[in-house]
Amino acid sequence: MPAGSTVSIVRGDGKMTKAKTARKEMSRERILASAGSLLREKGISGSSVADVMEGAGMTVGGFYAHFPSKRSLVAEALREALRKSRGLLASSLAGKDGAAWVKAMAGGYLSRSHRDNPQSGCPLPATLCEVAREDAQVREALAGEIGDMVDEIASHLEAAGSHDPRSEALATLSTMVGSLTMARALAGTPLSDAVLRACRRHIERSLPG
Amino acid sequence: MPAGSTVSIVRGDGKMTKAKTARKEMSRERILASAGSLLREKGISGSSVADVMEGAGMTVGGFYAHFPSKRSLVAEALREALRKSRGLLASSLAGKDGAAWVKAMAGGYLSRSHRDNPQSGCPLPATLCEVAREDAQVREALAGEIGDMVDEIASHLEAAGSHDPRSEALATLSTMVGSLTMARALAGTPLSDAVLRACRRHIERSLPG
DNA sequence: TGTACATCAGTGAACGCGCGTTCACTGATGTAC
Protein backbone atom coordinates (compact mmCIF):
# COMPACT_ATOMS: atom_id res chain seq x y z
CA MET A 1 0.00 0.00 0.00
CA PRO A 2 1.13 3.60 -0.74
CA ALA A 3 3.02 5.27 2.08
CA GLY A 4 1.97 8.73 3.39
CA SER A 5 -1.78 8.88 3.50
CA THR A 6 -2.23 5.21 4.23
CA VAL A 7 -0.01 5.35 7.31
CA SER A 8 -1.98 8.24 8.75
CA ILE A 9 -5.23 6.39 8.05
CA VAL A 10 -3.89 3.29 9.82
CA ARG A 11 -2.78 5.44 12.74
CA GLY A 12 -6.14 7.13 12.74
CA ASP A 13 -7.47 3.70 13.64
CA GLY A 14 -4.73 2.66 16.08
CA LYS A 15 -5.00 6.11 17.60
CA MET A 16 -2.86 6.60 20.70
CA THR A 17 0.80 6.44 21.56
CA LYS A 18 2.02 4.27 24.42
CA ALA A 19 2.62 7.27 26.67
CA LYS A 20 -0.88 8.60 26.14
CA THR A 21 -2.36 5.16 26.65
CA ALA A 22 -0.50 4.75 29.93
CA ARG A 23 -1.67 8.13 31.20
CA LYS A 24 -5.25 7.36 30.29
CA GLU A 25 -4.96 3.99 31.99
CA MET A 26 -3.84 5.74 35.17
CA SER A 27 -6.90 7.99 35.10
CA ARG A 28 -9.05 4.94 34.60
CA GLU A 29 -7.50 3.30 37.64
CA ARG A 30 -8.13 6.42 39.72
CA ILE A 31 -11.79 6.40 38.64
CA LEU A 32 -12.12 2.72 39.54
CA ALA A 33 -10.48 3.28 42.92
CA SER A 34 -12.72 6.25 43.68
CA ALA A 35 -15.80 4.26 42.63
CA GLY A 36 -14.66 1.33 44.74
CA SER A 37 -14.52 3.42 47.91
CA LEU A 38 -17.70 5.31 47.22
CA LEU A 39 -19.72 2.21 46.34
CA ARG A 40 -18.69 0.51 49.56
CA GLU A 41 -19.53 3.57 51.59
CA LYS A 42 -22.73 4.81 49.96
CA GLY A 43 -23.96 1.97 47.79
CA ILE A 44 -24.82 2.08 44.11
CA SER A 45 -27.67 4.60 44.11
CA GLY A 46 -25.78 6.74 46.64
CA SER A 47 -22.71 7.06 44.40
CA SER A 48 -23.14 9.61 41.61
CA VAL A 49 -20.89 9.72 38.56
CA ALA A 50 -19.97 13.31 39.46
CA ASP A 51 -18.90 12.30 42.98
CA VAL A 52 -16.86 9.38 41.65
CA MET A 53 -15.05 11.69 39.23
CA GLU A 54 -14.45 14.29 41.93
CA GLY A 55 -12.92 11.54 44.06
CA ALA A 56 -10.62 10.75 41.14
CA GLY A 57 -9.61 14.41 40.87
CA MET A 58 -11.51 15.08 37.65
CA THR A 59 -14.79 16.54 36.44
CA VAL A 60 -17.92 14.72 35.25
CA GLY A 61 -17.52 15.19 31.52
CA GLY A 62 -14.38 13.12 31.29
CA PHE A 63 -16.08 10.02 32.57
CA TYR A 64 -17.44 8.82 29.25
CA ALA A 65 -14.00 8.66 27.71
CA HIS A 66 -13.41 5.73 30.07
CA PHE A 67 -16.75 3.98 30.55
CA PRO A 68 -19.87 3.79 28.37
CA SER A 69 -22.22 4.14 31.36
CA LYS A 70 -22.48 4.21 35.15
CA ARG A 71 -23.72 0.64 34.98
CA SER A 72 -20.52 -0.64 33.40
CA LEU A 73 -18.41 1.34 35.88
CA VAL A 74 -20.30 -0.26 38.74
CA ALA A 75 -19.80 -3.74 37.29
CA GLU A 76 -16.08 -3.23 36.83
CA ALA A 77 -15.48 -1.34 40.08
CA LEU A 78 -17.24 -4.03 42.10
CA ARG A 79 -15.29 -6.77 40.39
CA GLU A 80 -12.02 -4.99 41.08
CA ALA A 81 -12.97 -4.08 44.64
CA LEU A 82 -13.85 -7.68 45.41
CA ARG A 83 -10.63 -8.94 43.88
CA LYS A 84 -8.49 -6.46 45.77
CA SER A 85 -10.29 -6.99 49.05
CA ARG A 86 -9.74 -10.73 48.64
CA GLY A 87 -6.07 -10.08 47.94
CA LEU A 88 -5.75 -7.99 51.09
CA LEU A 89 -7.44 -10.73 53.06
CA ALA A 90 -5.11 -13.36 51.64
CA SER A 91 -1.99 -11.38 52.54
CA SER A 92 -3.21 -10.66 56.07
CA LEU A 93 -3.76 -14.41 56.54
CA ALA A 94 -0.45 -15.46 55.02
CA GLY A 95 1.09 -18.41 56.83
CA LYS A 96 -2.22 -19.56 58.26
CA ASP A 97 -4.08 -22.59 56.98
CA GLY A 98 -7.13 -24.75 57.56
CA ALA A 99 -9.12 -24.02 60.71
CA ALA A 100 -6.72 -21.30 61.85
CA TRP A 101 -7.15 -19.53 58.51
CA VAL A 102 -10.96 -19.63 58.75
CA LYS A 103 -10.93 -18.51 62.37
CA ALA A 104 -8.60 -15.57 61.65
CA MET A 105 -10.60 -14.60 58.59
CA ALA A 106 -13.88 -14.51 60.51
CA GLY A 107 -12.16 -12.56 63.26
CA GLY A 108 -11.00 -9.89 60.84
CA TYR A 109 -14.20 -9.79 58.84
CA LEU A 110 -16.45 -9.60 61.88
CA SER A 111 -14.46 -6.88 63.62
CA ARG A 112 -15.49 -3.43 64.76
CA SER A 113 -12.92 -1.83 62.49
CA HIS A 114 -14.37 -3.60 59.44
CA ARG A 115 -17.87 -2.56 60.49
CA ASP A 116 -16.80 1.06 60.99
CA ASN A 117 -14.70 1.41 57.81
CA PRO A 118 -16.88 0.19 54.95
CA GLN A 119 -15.00 2.19 52.32
CA SER A 120 -11.93 -0.01 52.56
CA GLY A 121 -13.57 -3.33 53.37
CA CYS A 122 -15.61 -6.01 51.64
CA PRO A 123 -17.97 -4.58 49.00
CA LEU A 124 -20.67 -7.21 49.57
CA PRO A 125 -22.46 -5.94 52.69
CA ALA A 126 -22.85 -2.46 51.26
CA THR A 127 -24.01 -3.38 47.77
CA LEU A 128 -25.50 -6.87 47.73
CA CYS A 129 -29.12 -5.88 48.27
CA GLU A 130 -28.87 -3.30 45.49
CA VAL A 131 -27.13 -5.72 43.16
CA ALA A 132 -30.19 -7.99 43.29
CA ARG A 133 -32.03 -5.26 41.36
CA GLU A 134 -29.26 -4.49 38.86
CA ASP A 135 -28.99 -5.93 35.37
CA ALA A 136 -27.07 -9.01 34.27
CA GLN A 137 -23.79 -7.14 33.67
CA VAL A 138 -23.42 -6.18 37.32
CA ARG A 139 -24.84 -9.43 38.71
CA GLU A 140 -22.52 -11.61 36.64
CA ALA A 141 -19.50 -9.57 37.71
CA LEU A 142 -20.31 -10.41 41.31
CA ALA A 143 -21.29 -14.01 40.74
CA GLY A 144 -17.84 -14.85 39.42
CA GLU A 145 -16.01 -13.18 42.30
CA ILE A 146 -18.26 -14.73 44.91
CA GLY A 147 -17.64 -18.15 43.38
CA ASP A 148 -13.88 -17.64 43.71
CA MET A 149 -14.25 -16.50 47.29
CA VAL A 150 -16.32 -19.55 48.17
CA ASP A 151 -13.71 -21.81 46.56
CA GLU A 152 -11.00 -20.24 48.67
CA ILE A 153 -12.91 -20.65 51.93
CA ALA A 154 -13.88 -24.21 50.94
CA SER A 155 -10.26 -25.20 50.37
CA HIS A 156 -9.37 -24.18 53.92
CA LEU A 157 -12.44 -25.88 55.38
CA GLU A 158 -11.44 -29.02 53.53
CA ALA A 159 -7.94 -28.77 55.00
CA ALA A 160 -9.59 -28.37 58.39
CA GLY A 161 -11.41 -31.67 57.87
CA SER A 162 -14.91 -30.51 56.87
CA HIS A 163 -17.13 -33.23 55.42
CA ASP A 164 -18.93 -30.82 53.11
CA PRO A 165 -16.50 -27.93 52.57
CA ARG A 166 -18.24 -26.17 49.70
CA SER A 167 -21.61 -26.13 51.40
CA GLU A 168 -20.05 -24.98 54.67
CA ALA A 169 -18.10 -22.30 52.80
CA LEU A 170 -21.35 -20.91 51.37
CA ALA A 171 -22.87 -20.88 54.85
CA THR A 172 -19.79 -19.21 56.35
CA LEU A 173 -19.81 -16.46 53.74
CA SER A 174 -23.58 -15.94 54.17
CA THR A 175 -23.16 -15.66 57.93
CA MET A 176 -20.32 -13.16 57.63
CA VAL A 177 -22.08 -10.98 55.06
CA GLY A 178 -25.39 -11.07 56.94
CA SER A 179 -23.72 -10.32 60.23
CA LEU A 180 -21.72 -7.33 59.01
CA THR A 181 -24.76 -5.91 57.20
CA MET A 182 -26.83 -6.22 60.37
CA ALA A 183 -24.05 -4.83 62.55
CA ARG A 184 -23.87 -1.74 60.31
CA ALA A 185 -27.64 -1.27 60.25
CA LEU A 186 -27.68 -1.62 64.03
CA ALA A 187 -24.61 0.56 64.64
CA GLY A 188 -25.03 2.56 67.82
CA THR A 189 -27.19 -0.05 69.54
CA PRO A 190 -25.88 -2.86 71.80
CA LEU A 191 -27.06 -5.43 69.24
CA SER A 192 -24.41 -4.26 66.79
CA ASP A 193 -21.44 -5.56 68.77
CA ALA A 194 -23.50 -8.56 69.88
CA VAL A 195 -24.20 -9.77 66.36
CA LEU A 196 -20.52 -9.60 65.41
CA ARG A 197 -19.46 -11.52 68.50
CA ALA A 198 -22.22 -14.10 68.10
CA CYS A 199 -21.23 -14.87 64.52
CA ARG A 200 -17.52 -15.04 65.29
CA ARG A 201 -18.29 -17.60 67.99
CA HIS A 202 -20.70 -19.49 65.79
CA ILE A 203 -18.20 -19.86 62.95
CA GLU A 204 -15.48 -21.04 65.36
CA ARG A 205 -17.82 -23.59 66.91
CA SER A 206 -18.88 -24.85 63.51
CA LEU A 207 -15.30 -25.72 62.56
CA PRO A 208 -14.61 -29.46 62.48
CA GLY A 209 -13.00 -30.91 65.59
CA MET B 1 -69.60 18.44 81.77
CA PRO B 2 -72.18 20.70 80.05
CA ALA B 3 -73.38 19.37 76.73
CA GLY B 4 -73.54 21.55 73.55
CA SER B 5 -70.88 24.26 73.43
CA THR B 6 -68.18 22.40 75.31
CA VAL B 7 -68.52 19.44 73.03
CA SER B 8 -68.06 21.59 69.92
CA ILE B 9 -65.05 23.35 71.43
CA VAL B 10 -63.52 20.02 72.23
CA ARG B 11 -64.39 18.94 68.72
CA GLY B 12 -62.83 22.10 67.30
CA ASP B 13 -59.59 20.84 68.74
CA GLY B 14 -60.14 17.15 68.04
CA LYS B 15 -61.36 18.23 64.62
CA MET B 16 -62.69 15.13 62.87
CA THR B 17 -65.65 12.92 63.34
CA LYS B 18 -65.18 9.22 63.97
CA ALA B 19 -66.32 8.35 60.45
CA LYS B 20 -63.84 10.71 58.84
CA THR B 21 -61.08 9.55 61.14
CA ALA B 22 -61.81 5.93 60.27
CA ARG B 23 -61.74 6.65 56.53
CA LYS B 24 -58.47 8.51 56.83
CA GLU B 25 -57.05 5.68 58.89
CA MET B 26 -57.95 3.26 56.10
CA SER B 27 -56.10 5.37 53.56
CA ARG B 28 -53.12 5.45 55.85
CA GLU B 29 -53.15 1.68 56.10
CA ARG B 30 -53.30 1.39 52.31
CA ILE B 31 -50.28 3.71 52.00
CA LEU B 32 -48.36 1.67 54.57
CA ALA B 33 -49.24 -1.59 52.82
CA SER B 34 -48.20 -0.22 49.43
CA ALA B 35 -44.95 1.10 50.89
CA GLY B 36 -44.34 -2.24 52.57
CA SER B 37 -44.52 -4.15 49.29
CA LEU B 38 -42.57 -1.60 47.30
CA LEU B 39 -39.78 -1.27 49.87
CA ARG B 40 -39.28 -5.01 49.94
CA GLU B 41 -39.23 -5.22 46.17
CA LYS B 42 -37.26 -2.11 45.20
CA GLY B 43 -35.56 -0.93 48.37
CA ILE B 44 -35.71 2.54 49.89
CA SER B 45 -34.16 4.61 47.12
CA GLY B 46 -36.06 2.59 44.51
CA SER B 47 -39.44 3.39 46.05
CA SER B 48 -40.71 6.86 45.20
CA VAL B 49 -43.49 8.58 47.14
CA ALA B 50 -45.47 8.85 43.89
CA ASP B 51 -45.21 5.10 43.26
CA VAL B 52 -46.20 4.30 46.83
CA MET B 53 -49.28 6.52 46.51
CA GLU B 54 -50.21 5.02 43.16
CA GLY B 55 -49.99 1.59 44.76
CA ALA B 56 -52.41 2.83 47.40
CA GLY B 57 -54.81 4.09 44.71
CA MET B 58 -54.13 7.77 45.29
CA THR B 59 -52.05 10.63 43.90
CA VAL B 60 -48.85 12.14 45.27
CA GLY B 61 -50.27 15.29 46.79
CA GLY B 62 -52.32 13.45 49.39
CA PHE B 63 -49.30 11.85 50.96
CA TYR B 64 -48.40 14.70 53.29
CA ALA B 65 -51.78 14.60 55.01
CA HIS B 66 -50.61 11.24 56.41
CA PHE B 67 -46.84 11.47 56.87
CA PRO B 68 -44.50 14.44 57.38
CA SER B 69 -41.83 12.98 55.06
CA LYS B 70 -40.73 9.94 53.07
CA ARG B 71 -38.28 9.19 55.86
CA SER B 72 -41.02 8.77 58.46
CA LEU B 73 -43.08 6.64 56.06
CA VAL B 74 -40.09 4.36 55.55
CA ALA B 75 -39.54 4.03 59.30
CA GLU B 76 -43.17 3.17 59.97
CA ALA B 77 -43.67 0.95 56.92
CA LEU B 78 -40.56 -1.09 57.76
CA ARG B 79 -41.65 -1.49 61.34
CA GLU B 80 -45.11 -2.65 60.29
CA ALA B 81 -43.77 -4.90 57.53
CA LEU B 82 -41.40 -6.60 59.96
CA ARG B 83 -44.14 -7.05 62.53
CA LYS B 84 -46.57 -8.51 60.01
CA SER B 85 -43.99 -10.74 58.43
CA ARG B 86 -43.13 -12.06 61.88
CA GLY B 87 -46.82 -12.64 62.53
CA LEU B 88 -47.18 -14.61 59.30
CA LEU B 89 -44.15 -16.65 60.22
CA ALA B 90 -45.55 -17.41 63.68
CA SER B 91 -48.88 -18.58 62.30
CA SER B 92 -47.25 -20.80 59.67
CA LEU B 93 -45.20 -22.42 62.44
CA ALA B 94 -48.10 -22.85 64.85
CA GLY B 95 -47.91 -26.10 66.78
CA LYS B 96 -44.18 -26.45 66.26
CA ASP B 97 -41.64 -25.84 68.99
CA GLY B 98 -37.94 -25.98 69.80
CA ALA B 99 -35.72 -27.57 67.15
CA ALA B 100 -38.65 -28.40 64.87
CA TRP B 101 -39.72 -24.75 64.94
CA VAL B 102 -36.23 -23.52 64.02
CA LYS B 103 -35.85 -26.11 61.29
CA ALA B 104 -39.23 -25.29 59.75
CA MET B 105 -38.55 -21.56 59.97
CA ALA B 106 -35.20 -21.85 58.19
CA GLY B 107 -36.84 -24.08 55.58
CA GLY B 108 -39.49 -21.47 54.83
CA TYR B 109 -37.13 -18.51 54.98
CA LEU B 110 -34.48 -20.10 52.80
CA SER B 111 -36.92 -21.28 50.12
CA ARG B 112 -37.07 -20.49 46.43
CA SER B 113 -40.51 -18.97 46.83
CA HIS B 114 -39.25 -16.54 49.49
CA ARG B 115 -36.29 -15.67 47.26
CA ASP B 116 -38.52 -15.08 44.25
CA ASN B 117 -41.26 -13.09 46.03
CA PRO B 118 -39.52 -10.34 47.96
CA GLN B 119 -42.57 -8.09 48.03
CA SER B 120 -44.40 -10.34 50.48
CA GLY B 121 -41.46 -11.67 52.45
CA CYS B 122 -39.01 -10.48 55.08
CA PRO B 123 -38.08 -6.79 54.65
CA LEU B 124 -34.53 -7.26 55.93
CA PRO B 125 -32.69 -8.65 52.89
CA ALA B 126 -34.03 -5.96 50.60
CA THR B 127 -33.46 -2.95 52.84
CA LEU B 128 -30.78 -3.70 55.42
CA CYS B 129 -27.79 -2.35 53.50
CA GLU B 130 -29.67 0.87 52.77
CA VAL B 131 -30.84 1.20 56.35
CA ALA B 132 -27.20 1.42 57.47
CA ARG B 133 -27.07 4.80 55.70
CA GLU B 134 -30.43 6.10 56.94
CA ASP B 135 -30.94 8.35 59.96
CA ALA B 136 -31.72 7.33 63.52
CA GLN B 137 -35.50 7.30 63.03
CA VAL B 138 -35.36 4.46 60.50
CA ARG B 139 -32.51 2.60 62.19
CA GLU B 140 -34.22 2.58 65.59
CA ALA B 141 -37.43 1.30 64.04
CA LEU B 142 -35.54 -1.71 62.76
CA ALA B 143 -33.41 -2.27 65.83
CA GLY B 144 -36.48 -2.82 68.00
CA GLU B 145 -38.07 -5.29 65.61
CA ILE B 146 -34.84 -7.20 65.08
CA GLY B 147 -34.44 -7.49 68.85
CA ASP B 148 -37.92 -9.03 69.12
CA MET B 149 -37.18 -11.44 66.29
CA VAL B 150 -33.95 -12.55 67.95
CA ASP B 151 -35.77 -13.10 71.23
CA GLU B 152 -38.32 -15.30 69.52
CA ILE B 153 -35.69 -17.45 67.80
CA ALA B 154 -33.68 -17.62 71.03
CA SER B 155 -36.67 -18.93 73.00
CA HIS B 156 -37.01 -21.86 70.59
CA LEU B 157 -33.28 -22.55 70.58
CA GLU B 158 -33.39 -22.60 74.35
CA ALA B 159 -36.27 -25.10 74.23
CA ALA B 160 -34.15 -27.12 71.82
CA GLY B 161 -31.38 -27.26 74.42
CA SER B 162 -28.95 -24.63 73.12
CA HIS B 163 -26.25 -23.61 75.60
CA ASP B 164 -26.11 -20.05 74.29
CA PRO B 165 -29.54 -19.42 72.73
CA ARG B 166 -29.32 -15.67 72.26
CA SER B 167 -25.93 -15.77 70.61
CA GLU B 168 -27.01 -18.67 68.39
CA ALA B 169 -30.23 -16.81 67.54
CA LEU B 170 -28.21 -13.83 66.31
CA ALA B 171 -26.04 -16.14 64.21
CA THR B 172 -29.08 -17.94 62.79
CA LEU B 173 -30.73 -14.67 61.78
CA SER B 174 -27.48 -13.38 60.26
CA THR B 175 -27.08 -16.56 58.26
CA MET B 176 -30.64 -16.45 56.97
CA VAL B 177 -30.54 -12.76 56.01
CA GLY B 178 -27.11 -13.09 54.39
CA SER B 179 -28.11 -16.20 52.51
CA LEU B 180 -31.34 -14.80 51.10
CA THR B 181 -29.61 -11.56 50.10
CA MET B 182 -26.89 -13.51 48.29
CA ALA B 183 -29.40 -15.87 46.69
CA ARG B 184 -31.28 -12.88 45.28
CA ALA B 185 -28.13 -11.19 44.03
CA LEU B 186 -27.07 -14.47 42.43
CA ALA B 187 -30.52 -15.31 41.02
CA GLY B 188 -30.16 -17.03 37.68
CA THR B 189 -26.83 -18.65 38.50
CA PRO B 190 -26.38 -22.14 40.02
CA LEU B 191 -24.94 -20.53 43.16
CA SER B 192 -28.33 -19.06 44.02
CA ASP B 193 -30.00 -22.38 44.83
CA ALA B 194 -26.74 -23.67 46.30
CA VAL B 195 -26.46 -20.92 48.91
CA LEU B 196 -30.04 -21.48 50.10
CA ARG B 197 -29.52 -25.23 50.41
CA ALA B 198 -26.15 -24.83 52.11
CA CYS B 199 -27.57 -22.51 54.78
CA ARG B 200 -30.63 -24.66 55.40
CA ARG B 201 -28.32 -27.61 56.03
CA HIS B 202 -25.96 -25.57 58.12
CA ILE B 203 -28.71 -24.31 60.43
CA GLU B 204 -30.11 -27.84 60.85
CA ARG B 205 -26.68 -29.22 61.64
CA SER B 206 -26.04 -26.47 64.17
CA LEU B 207 -29.12 -27.40 66.20
CA PRO B 208 -28.30 -29.05 69.54
CA GLY B 209 -28.49 -32.84 69.62
C1' DT C 1 -86.39 18.36 57.86
C1' DG C 2 -83.88 21.83 55.15
C1' DT C 3 -80.40 25.21 54.28
C1' DA C 4 -76.09 27.73 54.90
C1' DC C 5 -71.64 27.03 56.24
C1' DA C 6 -67.12 24.57 57.84
C1' DT C 7 -63.83 20.95 57.50
C1' DC C 8 -60.27 18.55 55.38
C1' DA C 9 -58.73 14.19 52.59
C1' DG C 10 -57.30 14.02 48.31
C1' DT C 11 -56.12 16.22 43.46
C1' DG C 12 -52.92 17.70 40.15
C1' DA C 13 -49.76 21.08 38.72
C1' DA C 14 -45.73 23.27 40.01
C1' DC C 15 -41.21 24.06 42.69
C1' DG C 16 -36.09 23.44 43.01
C1' DC C 17 -32.70 19.98 42.87
C1' DG C 18 -29.50 16.27 41.68
C1' DC C 19 -29.10 12.75 38.57
C1' DG C 20 -26.92 10.32 34.11
C1' DT C 21 -25.57 11.72 29.86
C1' DT C 22 -24.14 14.84 25.87
C1' DC C 23 -21.40 18.09 23.57
C1' DA C 24 -18.65 22.02 21.88
C1' DC C 25 -14.44 23.26 23.26
C1' DT C 26 -9.37 23.45 25.17
C1' DG C 27 -4.75 22.54 25.57
C1' DA C 28 -1.19 19.27 26.41
C1' DT C 29 1.07 15.83 23.86
C1' DG C 30 2.32 13.77 20.01
C1' DT C 31 3.66 13.16 14.56
C1' DA C 32 5.23 14.67 9.82
C1' DC C 33 8.57 16.54 7.28
Added chain:
DNA sequence: TGTACATCAGTGAACGCGCGTTCACTGATGTAC
Protein backbone atom coordinates in the same frame (compact mmCIF):
# COMPACT_ATOMS: atom_id res chain seq x y z
C1' DT D 1 16.12 21.08 15.18
C1' DG D 2 11.93 23.69 14.21
C1' DT D 3 7.33 24.39 12.59
C1' DA D 4 2.66 23.17 11.18
C1' DC D 5 -0.75 20.06 12.07
C1' DA D 6 -3.49 16.01 14.36
C1' DT D 7 -5.15 13.66 18.31
C1' DC D 8 -7.88 13.14 22.21
C1' DA D 9 -8.23 13.19 27.59
C1' DG D 10 -10.42 16.16 30.18
C1' DT D 11 -13.46 20.62 30.99
C1' DG D 12 -17.66 22.76 32.13
C1' DA D 13 -22.13 24.03 30.74
C1' DA D 14 -26.28 22.21 29.23
C1' DC D 15 -29.98 18.50 28.32
C1' DG D 16 -34.21 15.99 29.91
C1' DC D 17 -35.90 13.50 33.70
C1' DG D 18 -37.59 11.85 38.11
C1' DC D 19 -37.32 12.94 42.71
C1' DG D 20 -39.38 14.91 47.43
C1' DT D 21 -42.12 18.45 48.66
C1' DT D 22 -45.56 22.44 48.35
C1' DC D 23 -49.83 24.55 47.42
C1' DA D 24 -54.18 26.42 45.58
C1' DC D 25 -58.11 24.11 44.86
C1' DT D 26 -62.25 20.62 44.92
C1' DG D 27 -65.92 18.16 46.56
C1' DA D 28 -67.67 14.83 49.70
C1' DT D 29 -68.97 14.79 54.38
C1' DG D 30 -70.17 16.73 58.29
C1' DT D 31 -72.36 20.57 61.80
C1' DA D 32 -75.38 24.57 63.26
C1' DC D 33 -79.68 26.18 63.76
